[in-house]
Amino acid sequence: MILESYGLDKSIIDHSRSVALLATRIADQMALDGVKLDSRVVEAAAILHDIGLAKSGGIEHCVAGAEIVRQLGLPNSVADCIERHECITKQETKELGFRDTYCDRDLVPVTVEDEILVCADNLYWIMAKGIDPLNSSAIVDFLYEYFNSAYEKATGHGIKRNHPAVERNIKIIHEFQKYLCCVSP
Numbered sequence: 001m002i003l004e005s006y007g008l009d010k011s012i013i014d015h016s017r018s019v020a021l022l023a024t025r026i027a028d029q030m031a032l033d034g035v036k037l038d039s040r041v042v043e044a045a046a047i048l049h050d051i052g053l054a055k056s057g058g059i060e061h062c063v064a065g066a067e068i069v070r071q072l073g074l075p076n077s078v079a080d081c082i083e084r085h086e087c088i089t090k091q092e093t094k095e096l097g098f099r100d101t102y103c104d105r106d107l108v109p110v111t112v113e114d115e116i117l118v119c120a121d122n123l124y125w126i127m128a129k130g131i132d133p134l135n136s137s138a139i140v141d142f143l144y145e146y147f148n149s150a151y152e153k154a155t156g157h158g159i160k161r162n163h164p165a166v167e168r169n170i171k172i173i174h175e176f177q178k179y180l181c182c183v184s185p
């Protein structure tokens with residue numbers, strides 16, 4: 001399998017498989033509700049979304065992943081989806097003091113497929129903590145703590161609770177709430 005061939009840890013491979021399962025379930029639920037989307041793009045992008053971790057552990061792994069996927073000949077729609085899964089703008093990476101040199105562009109969702117990937121990627125960590133995907137207030141608390149500690153690790157300082165980079169992730173989960181019954185335990 002391709003993720004193994006890039007030497008990724010088992011934990012990343014397991015995470016990628018789980019995110020792909022969550023993302024395809026959400027995509028199927030949305031398609032049933034009449035939302036137009038390409039579930040093949042969702043599935044391919046979700047399984048490969050962290051392949052860039054083979055090259056870099058920072059937020060730029062999404063750009064590195066998109067490059068790998070383009071070199072493999074996959075469609076731009078899949079590569080773009082991978083590139084945007086960090087859900088942060090170029091300006092925000094500067095303001096927050098990220099040292100990554102790769103982040104010369106906005107890495108935020110544009111299409112519904114991009115949003116599904118961001119939602120599923122966050123849901124993986126939310127559910128790993130035993131939080132019900134339908135428990136909105138617990139999700140807000142968790143996502144704030146999650147980004148605060150991740151950003152602190154990367155930049156040496158935390159993030160405000162109402163920072164747009166945090167709120168963008170929360171907004172996507174809230175917008176998707178009605179489709180999350182399909183992944184709720």
Ligand SMILES: [Fe+2]
Nearest residue numbers: 049050061085
């Ligand atoms: Fe990632």
Ligand SMILES: [Fe+2]
Nearest residue numbers: 015049050121
């Ligand atoms: Fe991920």
